[in-house]
Amino acid sequence: MRASEIFEVSMEHLLLVGISVGVALAIATPLAILLLTRARLRRWTLAAVNVIQTIPSLALFGLLLPIPFIGGVGKQTAIIALVLYALLPIVRNMVVGILGVDAGVRESAVAMGMTGSQVLWQVEVPLAIPTILAGVRIATVSTIGTATIAAAIGGGGLGTFVFRGIASANMTTVLAGAIPAALLAIIADEVLEWLERRLSY
Amino acid sequence: MARTPVVLLSILLAAAGCSHKPRIVVGSKNFTEQVVLGEIIAAQIERRLPGVEVDRKLDLGGTLLAHEALKSGSIDIYPEYTGTALTAVLHQPPIRDSEAGFQKLQDEYRKWQLEWMPPLGFNDSFAMVVMSDLAREQNLKTISDAVKRPWKLGVGYEFVERPDGLKGMQEAYGLRLEGDPITMDLGLLYQALRSKKVEMAAANATDGMLAHQEFTILEDDRHYFPPYECSLVVRSQILQQFPQLKGALEELSGKISNDTMRKLNAMADIDHKSASGVAREFIQTWK
Amino acid sequence: MPPLIEFRQVAYQVSGRDILRGVNLTIEDHETLVLLGRSGSGKTTLLKMINRLLEPSQGTITFQGKALSDWDPIRLRRSIGYVIQDGGLFPHHTVEQNVGLVPRLENWAAEKTQARVKELLEAVGLAASTYASRYPRQLSGGEKQRVGIARALAADPVLLLLDEPFSALDPVTRFGMQKHFAELTKSFGKTAIFVTHDIREALMLGTRIAVLKDGQIELIVPPNEFSKAETPEAKAFLATLESGAHAGV
Numbered sequence: 001m002r003a004s005e006i007f008e009v010s011m012e013h014l015l016l017v018g019i020s021v022g023v024a025l026a027i028a029t030p031l032a033i034l035l036l037t038r039a040r041l042r043r044w045t046l047a048a049v050n051v052i053q054t055i056p057s058l059a060l061f062g063l064l065l066p067i068p069f070i071g072g073v074g075k076q077t078a079i080i081a082l083v084l085y086a087l088l089p090i091v092r093n094m095v096v097g098i099l100g101v102d103a104g105v106r107e108s109a110v111a112m113g114m115t116g117s118q119v120l121w122q123v124e125v126p127l128a129i130p131t132i133l134a135g136v137r138i139a140t141v142s143t144i145g146t147a148t149i150a151a152a153i154g155g156g157g158l159g160t161f162v163f164r165g166i167a168s169a170n171m172t173t174v175l176a177g178a179i180p181a182a183l184l185a186i187i188a189d190e191v192l193e194w195l196e197r198r199l200s201y
Numbered sequence: 202m203a204r205t206p207v208v209l210l211s212i213l214l215a216a217a218g219c220s221h222k223p224r225i226v227v228g229s230k231n232f233t234e235q236v237v238l239g240e241i242i243a244a245q246i247e248r249r250l251p252g253v254e255v256d257r258k259l260d261l262g263g264t265l266l267a268h269e270a271l272k273s274g275s276i277d278i279y280p281e282y283t284g285t286a287l288t289a290v291l292h293q294p295p296i297r298d299s300e301a302g303f304q305k306l307q308d309e310y311r312k313w314q315l316e317w318m319p320p321l322g323f324n325d326s327f328a329m330v331v332m333s334d335l336a337r338e339q340n341l342k343t344i345s346d347a348v349k350r351p352w353k354l355g356v357g358y359e360f361v362e363r364p365d366g367l368k369g370m371q372e373a374y375g376l377r378l379e380g381d382p383i384t385m386d387l388g389l390l391y392q393a394l395r396s397k398k399v400e401m402a403a404a405n406a407t408d409g410m411l412a413h414q415e416f417t418i419l420e421d422d423r424h425y426f427p428p429y430e431c432s433l434v435v436r437s438q439i440l441q442q443f444p445q446l447k448g449a450l451e452e453l454s455g456k457i458s459n460d461t462m463r464k465l466n467a468m469a470d471i472d473h474k475s476a477s478g479v480a481r482e483f484i485q486t487w488k
Numbered sequence: 489m490p491p492l493i494e495f496r497q498v499a500y501q502v503s504g505r506d507i508l509r510g511v512n513l514t515i516e517d518h519e520t521l522v523l524l525g526r527s528g529s530g531k532t533t534l535l536k537m538i539n540r541l542l543e544p545s546q547g548t549i550t551f552q553g554k555a556l557s558d559w560d561p562i563r564l565r566r567s568i569g570y571v572i573q574d575g576g577l578f579p580h581h582t583v584e585q586n587v588g589l590v591p592r593l594e595n596w597a598a599e600k601t602q603a604r605v606k607e608l609l610e611a612v613g614l615a616a617s618t619y620a621s622r623y624p625r626q627l628s629g630g631e632k633q634r635v636g637i638a639r640a641l642a643a644d645p646v647l648l649l650l651d652e653p654f655s656a657l658d659p660v661t662r663f664g665m666q667k668h669f670a671e672l673t674k675s676f677g678k679t680a681i682f683v684t685h686d687i688r689e690a691l692m693l694g695t696r697i698a699v700l701k702d703g704q705i706e707l708i709v710p711p712n713e714f715s716k717a718e719t720p721e722a723k724a725f726l727a728t729l730e731s732g733a734h735a736g737v
Contacts, residue, residue: 104573111570112590123578127579127580
């Protein structure tokens with residue numbers, strides 16, 4: 001196996017992760033904003049994404065397979081499963097981060113005549129960014145790991161090497177998948193943590 | 202009172218003692234045919250050797266995994282294919298002559314104290330499968346016919362890695378691929394063909410789905426693939442430990458044709474019967 | 489001249505508990521009214537009704553002659569400065585950005601905002617050149633409170649509301665702030681409503697002192713009449729002066 005092949009597959013893996021986390025962010029943001037003011041809905045939603053988290057990854061991929069349109073062999077099914085898994089850490093941290101902004105700061109912002117939207121976007125979100133980023137970091141690192149399962153349903157990525165290596169008892173092949181995946185996870189963790197620190201107040 | 206702990210202790214000891222009952226462990230790889238065969242072996246042993254406990258360790262993740270498990274004694278018996286054993290296990294060039302091949306396997310495996318039983322009766326070769334409409338449209342009957350255009354190929358976990366797999370086939374035929382082969386669990390290949398995620402699949406000749414007219418096997422006109430006759434590999438020690446085992450296993454030899462195996466696989470994959478249910482039906486209808 | 493603020497039979501309940509009962513109160517321009525009371529007396533609740541952080545359960549409040557419910561809350565709050573105990577400064581904004589917040593919300597020109605920020609920082613005793621670009625985490629408690637006051641004054645509000653702004657400071661700093669505050673309100677000519685549980689602070693800063701007990705106003709008098717107060721809660725507060733105990737109950 002050539003280094004170029006490993007590189008290509010690693011990029012394929014990153015693409016899977018990037019798209020999944022991106023879509024999860026796009027869904028989580030309006031969802032989190034909606035949940036800020038609705039305590040009941042918030043409880044139910046967080047409970048629901050929590051339950052999704054408990055489904056073993058291979059099982060979730062398997063459950064999605066037979067569903068028309070979103071299922072079937074290939075990347076899109078994998079991405080849908082990965083998005084579902086990424087939702088919990090991101091939504092939860094968005095909500096907790098914004099609600100956790102110091103009550104005095106929030107009260108001052110309101111008392112100075114900032115509109116709800118101004119309070120949210122100029123005060124709460126900037127102050128919640130470190131917490132939100134922590135959620136994104138957790139989601140990204142765990143998606144890098146979970147995405148290895150995508151190979152079982154034709155989704156590609158570094159899992160391909162892992163499964164092939166196991167089937168042929170070829171440790172080199174397994175490592176060709178496992179090591180880049182571990183490296184990607186470590187790099188992602190470091191980069192996002194650096195970003196968290198830079199944006200903390 | 203002092204009696205309760207004594208009672209509990211004796212129950213525990215009795216239970217521990219129970220594990221000294223004679224045991225045979227049946228293994229298998231992780232696709233339908235293997236699991237069904239594993240259940241058939243187990244059912245046959247249970248039928249012919251009453252008093253022997255049969256443990257099932259089915260769904261092992263691949264050829265080499267199963268082989269290692271057998272060598273180490275984790276399992277005592279599993280179904281293997283001659284072509285696969287020669288190339289993937291022994292790393293030998295494939296042998297076209299079935300008898301010569303079988304003899305070679307017997308000799309080599311005995312060095313590990315493993316015995317090959319006489320073949321069950323079917324040849325589960327790698328099969329290059331396409332949708333029948335496509336075959337009709339583009340007039341494809343053999344793999345050579347298919348070489349005229351590149352293909353989006355779907356494969357299981359082993360086809361790319363094995364010496365009797367993709368690379369050799371491309372050399373023998375000059376088959377071109379569109380992009381990289383798409384890897385997936387073997388069970389998903391036919392779904393992938395139907396939904397056109399792949400155009401050709403490296404499947405297996407006795408897959409249950411092939412009982413359908415929907416799919417066509419492209420003939421291996423250059424005889425690239427060696428024979429993959431299925432048989433049972435057993436640890437010699439187990440054969441010695443259980444004298445009736447040999448006879449029970451030999452009873453299965455020659456009893457399962459390609460057609461039969463395909464039908465059994467179809468029962469599991471299409472009718473969704475459990476592997477143990479399929480095994481039971483098979484044993485009963487053929488007595 | 490109508491009073492700046494008028495409370496008529498204002499009451500407030502939450503979870504079945506009475507926090508304010510039938511409060512009647514008028515506040516005139518340019519006075520510093522101190523709301524003095526123990527914890528739970530309802531003084532903070534009363535304060536928060538003025539800028540509509542809380543809405544009364546019963547009764548009406550008018551501001552500049554107009555019912556509060558007729559005011560657009562945003563416009564109302566932009567004309568009222570609000571200072572709380574920990575300052576409530578935005579940790580992610582510099583001192584300059586914090587103080588200039590309301591002017592910016594009101595779309596003041598950049599130079600005008602900058603000049604105003606400088607003026608106010610100097611007024612609260614913080615050199616603009618040193619402090620303008622600092623972040624709240626780099627400030628001491630006293631400095632944060634001063635920035636808080638500067639921020640409250642920035643857009644030249646009609647009224648200042650202060651909720652125990654100096655309670656968290658050490659006595660020496662607190663004393664300095666109290667003196668400074670008294671000078672500031674006089675020089676800026678502001679009306680202020682000041683919540684505290686510190687009788688000394690009340691006597692020092694108020695033009696009138698309103699004693700609250702259990703959600704009702706027991707007494708409103710100027711400081712020079714306070715020592716002659718006969719009502720129970722007022723006397724309780726006075727007693728703390730005699731024993732030399734720390735101010736506040």
